[in-house]
Amino acid sequence: DQQVKQNSPSLSVQEGRISILNCDYTNSMFDYFLWYKKYPAEGPTFLISISSIKDKNEDGRFTVFLNKSAKHLSLHIVPSQPGDSAVYFCAASGTSGTYKYIFGTGTRLKVLA
Amino acid sequence: DAGVIQSPRHEVTEMGQEVTLRCKPISGHDYLFWYRQTMMRGLELLIYFNNNVPIDDSGMPEDRFSAKMPNASFSTLKIQPSEPRDSAVYFCASSYPTGPGELFFGEGSRLTVL
Numbered sequence: 583d584q585q586v587k588q589n590s591p592s593l594s595v596q597e598g599r600i601s602i603l604n605c606d607y608t609n610s611m612f613d614y615f616l617w618y619k620k621y622p623a624e625g626p627t628f629l630i631s632i633s634s635i636k637d638k639n640e641d642g643r644f645t646v647f648l649n650k651s652a653k654h655l656s657l658h659i660v661p662s663q664p665g666d667s668a669v670y671f672c673a674a675s676g677t678s679g680t681y682k683y684i685f686g687t688g689t690r691l692k693v694l695a
Numbered sequence: 696d697a698g699v700i701q702s703p704r705h706e707v708t709e710m711g712q713e714v715t716l717r718c719k720p721i722s723g724h725d726y727l728f729w730y731r732q733t734m735m736r737g738l739e740l741l742i743y744f745n746n747n748v749p750i751d752d753s754g755m756p757e758d759r760f761s762a763k764m765p766n767a768s769f770s771t772l773k774i775q776p777s778e779p780r781d782s783a784v785y786f787c788a789s790s791y792p793t794g795p796g797e798l799f800f801g802e803g804s805r806l807t808v809l
Contacts, residue, residue: 588737616797625699625786625800626738671738673798682751683728683798687737 585609586674588686596694601659603689605672608653612674616683617646617657620669629670630657662693697721699801701787707807713775716804718787719768726790728798729762729772731783738786744770777808 587606595601605615613634618626632639632646632655639646645658659666673685700719708714720727728743742752747764755762759778764770774781784805788798 618798618800623802625788625802626798627800628797631797673738682740682743684740685730685738687735 584687585612586672586684586686588670588672588689590689591687592690592692594692594694595662597664598661601657601662601666601691601693603657603659603670603672603691605655605657605686606653607655607674609674609676609684610653611676612684614675615646615648615655616673616675617644618671618673618685619666620671620688626671659691662691664693664695667691667693699787699789699799701785701801701804703804704802705805705807707809708777709809710778711776712808713773714777714781714806714808716772716785716787716806718770718772718801720770720787720789721799722768724789724791724799725767727764727770728788728790729770730786730788730800732786732803733783741772774806777806779808782806782808 585608616631617629619629620626630641630644630646632648637648648655669688669690671685671688673683675683702717725746729741730738732738741754742762744764762772784803786803788800790798
């Protein structure tokens with residue numbers, strides 16, 4: 583079963599607008615969450631993370647929101663740029679003695695110029 | 696600093712052949728992960744090591760898959776015998792020893808089994 587779910591396989595957004603990518607998880611033991619960005623023929627690269635003690639973390643144009651009660655997180659990109667076009671993966675792990683990172687299936691973002 | 700190094704970048708083989716994928720983690724990282732990327736399942740964790748010891752191999756799909764980490768700077772993922780459904784991109788990643796945090800991925804090994 584998929585413990586980390588990204589239900590939107592793709593998303594298209596106009597340049598300059600906000601991109602919102604969503605992620606849901608089922609395991610309440612997860613307490614650390616990460617977003618990765620992947621370009622074709624490259625490995626995923628780290629984008630931003632959030633610990634369960636926070637509900638928001640911001641880094642430049644990227645903000646991650648965590649709603650623990652809903653087991654939901656989202657990544658906001660404002661403003662979106664054509665270079666943001668990539669596949670975005672969310673990942674989750676627990677800190678209670680294991681650092682097993684579980685990834686979602688990814689959302690392909692296309693930012694239209 | 697060199698990142699995670701994987702080889703080969705591309706492998707094309709025939710069904711039934713043995714495939715060995717290699718990974719050199721970033722020096723000083725003591726967690727090493729093997730992932731497989733497919734369209735249907737996204738990035739799927741196969742196995743991970745801590746200090747060269749396999750911690751969780753529950754993601755390894757079948758006995759045809761095996762992974763080893765003989766020392767801190769080298770790991771292999773072996774498929775024997777390979778099947779067409781094993782075709783995917785296999786990623787190796789490593790991370791710092793200080794608990795959860797960023798994973799550093801290699802560029803991947805694209806495997807095609809004919």
